[in-house]
Amino acid sequence: EVQLVQSGAEVKRPGESLRISCEGSGYSFTNYWIAWVRQMPGKGLEWMGIIYPGDSNTKYSPSFQGQVTISADKFISTAYLQWSSLKASDTAMYYCARSRDAYTVGIAFDIWGQGTMVTVSS
Amino acid sequence: EIVLTQSPGTLSLSPGERATLSCRASQSVSSSYLAWYQQKPGQAPRLLIYGASTRATGIPDRFSGSGSGTDFTLTISRLEPEDFAVYYCQQYGSSSYTFGQGTKLEIK
Numbered sequence: 001e002v003q004l005v006q007s008g009a010e011v012k013r014p015g016e017s018l019r020i021s022c023e024g025s026g027y028s029f030t031n032y033w034i035a036w037v038r039q040m041p042g043k044g045l046e047w048m049g050i051i052y053p054g055d056s057n058t059k060y061s062p063s064f065q066g067q068v069t070i071s072a073d074k075f076i077s078t079a080y081l082q083w084s085s086l087k088a089s090d091t092a093m094y095y096c097a098r099s100r101d102a103y104t105v106g107i108a109f110d111i112w113g114q115g116t117m118v119t120v121s122s
Numbered sequence: 123e124i125v126l127t128q129s130p131g132t133l134s135l136s137p138g139e140r141a142t143l144s145c146r147a148s149q150s151v152s153s154s155y156l157a158w159y160q161q162k163p164g165q166a167p168r169l170l171i172y173g174a175s176t177r178a179t180g181i182p183d184r185f186s187g188s189g190s191g192t193d194f195t196l197t198i199s200r201l202e203p204e205d206f207a208v209y210y211c212q213q214y215g216s217s218s219y220t221f222g223q224g225t226k227l228e229i230k
Contacts, residue, residue, distance in 0.1 A: 035219070037167075044210065044221060044222075044223050044224045045159075045161075045167065045210055045212075045221040045224075046221065047212075047218070047219035047220065047221060050219070059217050059218070061218060061219070062123065062218070095166055095167070097166075097167075100169070100172060100178075105214070106154070106155045106214035106219075107154065107155070107157075107172060107173070107214075108155075108157035108169055108172035108173075108178075108212065109157075109159075109167075109169060109212075110169045110172075110178060110179075112166035112167055112168070113166065114166060115166055
């Protein structure tokens, strides 16, 4: 079964760092782009960025460039989203999602992780 | 950045009726890069349509997508109780994705 499994919910203080993960299985992780999508409470979907695990080629949304870092370890089939200094406004559900076609960016996301809820509060 | 505007914001219909959801882009979008998703409360989004009109694996044929350029439509021919959810369109262009703000399809 093709799936993405994300790390568990996190509760952090403002200013703390955090890395959440997304592990792929059931397919060739190296060959499919993985995106990160934010959903703030009660709001819509926002694309944050995308990475190609094969060579770590990464593209960021202008809204998130410099605010987060996306990385991947192809040897353990895992993508990451990290923050160096969290803010209360980072409170949201974060999803990873796989690009539908191997090698190709842009053709929609067909497999989604279950989501990781990040809560930032003092 | 291409902005996607979905209408209506909320659509109230009854099971068995036809639903028509609109997605308008601020500039032309390649049909290859236009997708639709369904999201139910507490769940991750699910891909319904990609390439503007191709149903994803396992999606019932009551769902159909159409359109080109700046105007795209998702149609649900006969609503089933499980179809009441939020629907998002998404596009890719200039190395960036954007989502529409969503249309909530609710039971009348």
